[in-house]
Amino acid sequence: MIRYRLLYAGITILVLVIIVLTFQFEKENQLKQSMKEEEDMIHNNDITETSSFTSQLKRRIDSVLDQEPDLQGAIAGISVRSAESGTLIYEQHGDIRLHPASNMKLLTGAAALSVLGPDYTMSTQLLIDGQIEAGTLNGDLYIKGKGDPTLTQQTFQKMALLLKEKGITHIEGNVVGDDTWYDDERLSRDLNWSDETYYYGAQISALTASPNTDYDAGSVIVGVKTGEAGETPTVSLMPETNYVQVKNTAITTESGNAEAELTVEREHGTNIIKVSGSLPTAANSVYEWISVWDPTQYALSLFQSALTEKGITVSGEISTHKTPDGAQLIHTHASMPLKDLLVPFMKLSNNTIGEMLIKEMGQLEHSEGHGKKACRFWRLSC
Template sequence: MVFKRTAMFFVAVIMSFAAVFTVIPGQPDVQASSPYESMERNINATMADSSMKSIVSSVTVRKASTGEIVYEANADRKVTPASTLKLLTSAAALETLGEEYRFTTEMLTDGSIEKGVLNGNLYLRGQGDPTLMKKDLDQFATVLAKSGVKKINGDLVGDDSWFDAIRLSPGIDKSDETFYYAAQISGLTLSPNTDYDAGTVIVNARPTKKGYKAKVTMTPDTGIITIINKSNTVPKGHKNTLSIKRKHGTNTIVITGNAPIGSAGKKEWVTVSNPTAYSLDVFKKSLGSKGIKFNKSSKVTRREAPQNADIISSRQSMPLKKLMRPFMKLSNNTHAEILAKTMGKQLYGDGSWNAGLRVMREFGQSIGLHSAAWDFEDASGMSHKNKVTSAELTELLFLVRQAPWYGSFVQGLPVSGMNDRFIGGTLKNRLTGATVKGKVVAKTGSLNHVNALAGYVETRNGETLIFSVLTQGQKKTALPAIDQIATIIATTPTN
């Protein structure tokens, strides 16, 4: 690995903190050096609140300068990290793939062009690029049209063999599969807009006239989706009850409920079943828009491109250092799983979760993390079986400050209270007060009955502290308590 575990560190570009936890009042396992006694008292007061009694928690605060722990409560207790697991995923990806890594998508053929006819198959080969969009497929079609092709006497073939055929991680529940955060992972996939939620389509249902169905549009337009519209436009002032969901195991999207006149209706990012087929369908439409037709016997299919196929055109994604913003700011689960499989492919020639998670574990061990403190079966944090301690998360956040790619790592983290969603990210609407706005730079985490926050905070004295607060088992959200602790750390004098 590029960096070693030492006491050296980079000056933080931005800093942050936050917290949630549960401890039996009066019995926190706390160690605090004297400059932090005030912070300790204030955090303990929050932890002793009656609303926190039933929560399982783990909390650690360290000095960014030395890694010294200045506050801990159940620091070695394993708790579900939710999306704070992405801190490990992103660090491993930056180390393994490099800041300049780009995903490549290629258009190939095994045939030849004669008098405007491509006699052979046309291939679209992917490496899991989550930023591939319709406009990129339009560009491929333009290149082919400019080469003189007007007809294809062969198949349109998707090559998604860069990854294995397992499309969903173990933590994805059947009920989650329609939603953007549980998209299928494929070596060939497509995003509907620059949020880069790969493997989804944007479905928009808007009110029309009273008694009529809502008007439905889809971005991008694709023939693999069947829309069943059972909605109804109702008078202004009625409740908006629109629901947009994909039927499990199909590419049928059902729209139900009322769309009040004057309302915006409803917009959903809905996953597709089989992202490879989705990408090919949109690509075929792009080709058609350029006047390129297929033979009646041509098929749209999936298989590996032959080794001797000629590359007609290729497209590269933005570098990984730039992808860190939509990935971490918006907590994109699909990006995390794609990066895991990509790491496995690059290091072990195996684009699978097993290989990718192996790379993540080995990365952690190489920088000095303790493998016994980490249990994970995905890279996004979706699984409730994932476990880690707050001590280890803060240790990771301390160690990565020594890495040459630390700047790319930290610029991807959400910043408290900042309005721009590509700055504030998932902290955009949290910690907005004058004393904490812009002071907390941290990764959020949320699942049912789970909340987490881990990152950096700038204190009132200008010191950088590293923190991690993990909670599970709560009946109500623990975010108010977490944000209260973040505020305490940011505003309490530490010297």
């Protein structure tokens, strides 16, 4: 699959490669001397420019910088220091003020582990405010999001099945989404306006959904498959949903030496996704991760579809507001623990997970899912 990432994600990968190399060399050093000797060496600042470790590390990093195509013509600032002593081990342009970009996820992940803990989970609750009689819920059903970025179509189907197993086949009321766990600031103020249509610029909500297990919450995957020359390419969605509308004006062209000139983007303020341009007959399928407008309604749409699929009918409407205090909790779905969630967050440079972790820390420390308050807490606690 073709997945376009921002250039700074490539820089992040480089930094992570350097970190892995550092661990690798430390392991090689351990084969030459005892653990105690190595700890003493680090503690006493005995890692010097002439050490075998430092020399090998320099050669490896320099090799990556020289051979990585994405870095040609760019400036990479690198500073490697001992975590114990702060001793400088390697540096290249370390004093140049470059935009840190996705490297900041290292700090976000570390802060989340410190504030939330490695076993912390985000939850999604199902609540009711009426009685269940003869298969009918005489009241509203609430789905309250509490910051879980890992909800997928399959998750909502499991929730619907659980309701069916509890004997609910009809809801004589509304299905209500509650996203008040976080504030209503959907987009970061630092976001480039041109990024808003793509997954890395997706809106943030306490109740949202992801298209697959990469957990790019608040987005859908648009697949474009080539056809016969002159025909319109086939467009697919993951998950399958009618929450977004696709307008496909693309055309399939003869192969030859032609390259794909395809554009997939969403109109701002709508859920209309436009597919335009051309795709050669011999081209591989193209996949784009596109953000949705209003992720809360997106999650509710998937939940409603799951209810219908499991044979649960709804008399009322699909709406959003705060869950009343007296609502009865009937089920809690927990995300994977934070220590596992950090894998897609860090490995895939997942922006939405990072934004949600910041709001989650604000909620835990200040009972308000606000990113600014979380950042203020970090500064005061450091």
